[in-house]
Amino acid sequence: MATMTADRVVDARGQMCPMPILSLAKAMRELTSGQIIAISATDQGAKRDIPAWAEKTGNILLETVEENGILTFYLKKA
Amino acid sequence: MSIDTPLPIPPTLTPEIEAYIQARVDALTTARLQQLVTDQVAEAMKRDPAKNKVAIIASKGTLDMAYPPLILASAAAAMGEDVQIFFTFYGLELVKRGGAQHLKVSPIANPAMPVPMPNVIGMLPGMTPMATWMMKSQFFGKHNVATIEDLIKECQDLGVKFIACQMTMDVMGIKADDLIEGVEVGGAATFINFANEAHVTLFV
Numbered sequence: 502m503a504t505m506t507a508d509r510v511v512d513a514r515g516q517m518c519p520m521p522i523l524s525l526a527k528a529m530r531e532l533t534s535g536q537i538i539a540i541s542a543t544d545q546g547a548k549r550d551i552p553a554w555a556e557k558t559g560n561i562l563l564e565t566v567e568e569n570g571i572l573t574f575y576l577k578k579a
Numbered sequence: 580m581s582i583d584t585p586l587p588i589p590p591t592l593t594p595e596i597e598a599y600i601q602a603r604v605d606a607l608t609t610a611r612l613q614q615l616v617t618d619q620v621a622e623a624m625k626r627d628p629a630k631n632k633v634a635i636i637a638s639k640g641t642l643d644m645a646y647p648p649l650i651l652a653s654a655a656a657a658m659g660e661d662v663q664i665f666f667t668f669y670g671l672e673l674v675k676r677g678g679a680q681h682l683k684v685s686p687i688a689n690p691a692m693p694v695p696m697p698n699v700i701g702m703l704p705g706m707t708p709m710a711t712w713m714m715k716s717q718f719f720g721k722h723n724v725a726t727i728e729d730l731i732k733e734c735q736d737l738g739v740k741f742i743a744c745q746m747t748m749d750v751m752g753i754k755a756d757d758l759i760e761g762v763e764v765g766g767a768a769t770f771i772n773f774a775n776e777a778h779v780t781l782f783v
Contacts, residue, residue, distance in 0.1 A: 515723050516723065517722055517723055517724045517725070518650065518654075519650050519651075519653050519654040519657065520725055520733075522654050522657045522658070523653055523654070523657045523733050523737065525657070526656075526657035526658070526659075526737070527657075527736075527737075550654075553658075554657065554658055557658040557659065558658055558659050
């Protein structure tokens, strides 16, 4: 269940590694600092990949929600 | 007070007091030095040019071995890294015009295939196309894995630099016009020069 509102929503469901990360990186480019993005994915590898991506790029992972096998990550642009 | 001006030594400075002063000075100096070194190292790490560079060699021209360099390169680029792939020997196939679409999986000497095939069967006509079809449609296709052409495009969109090996091109009679758009041509020194400044270097 979504607990916060996002400025941009990316649907990466059905995408396999590395596509969710690529979709996220591209969408993030269009945001400005402080804006929030929500990305949903079914690739279970995203559980580790998205936090790793956030750590490397300095963007902030605010929340991860898992529901019926769908992972939704909320990130704030640094 | 200037440290150059010696303090008048009190007449009562006993060896015990002297030893105490020495111990205090040592402790404070050590702590201060450690802090200074830590700060300097942290500052230097921030400026480390190798921190954000990834250098990859793609040397294989089969469908299965085309994936790792492209997946890692695109992921690294998405993480903000400066990435170069050096395509050499059979790896050049990936950046030849029309090459990526025609990559195949060899069933020979490939015992880890999902449906393993004895080499003596794998060598029969039609077995390589069959293994390729199986990989493409039954495994990658069913799971919606990106195609090699897609990954090449993603890499280029994300700014991954493609370098084709000059020597391989000369030996195999490949011209710059035979390569896809945006590929530069270089030699071993070109790659080493970049790899020298990259913490992550991979040979595939």
